[in-house]
Amino acid sequence: MLKRLFLLIMMSFFFFLGGCDEYALLEQYQLDVEVADWIPVPENFSVSSSGSRNISINWSYPDTSLIDGFRIxxxxxxxxxxxxxxxxxxxxxxxxxxxxxxxxxxxYIYYMYAVSGTYRSYATEPKSGFSNP
Incomplete structure (x- = not known):
């Protein structure tokens, strides 16, 4: 499963830099990753520079009673x-x-997903952020 996830991320990164439609590629490979469909994907995922050498990551989640937390x-x-x-x-x-x-x-490119026990949601669409000097 980790190899599939890594492949998904690497190919998304490649197409992201190349200006191709990485979202179609993400959709294709996410179907092959073993996840729990009942766990919603984090929403409003955003990444932004926040001072020297820091990047802020923000999101929202529709029903926190379903999960234990998040991984970034x-x-x-x-x-x-x-x-x-x-x-x-x-x-x-x-x-x-x-x-x-x-x-x-x-x-840097970030993605995240919600976790419930040994299950997780699909990953968010990757977002990029620049670390200021």
Missing amino acids: ARMDTAGGSTIIADEGQLGSNETSYVDTGLAPNVW
């Missing part, structure tokens, strides 16, 4: 992907997170 992943331009926050840090009532201590002048 970050990709850099070298293609690496890392979970930067999980449900232990981001409970079901959280709606924001600040990614700190980033390298300056770098574009």
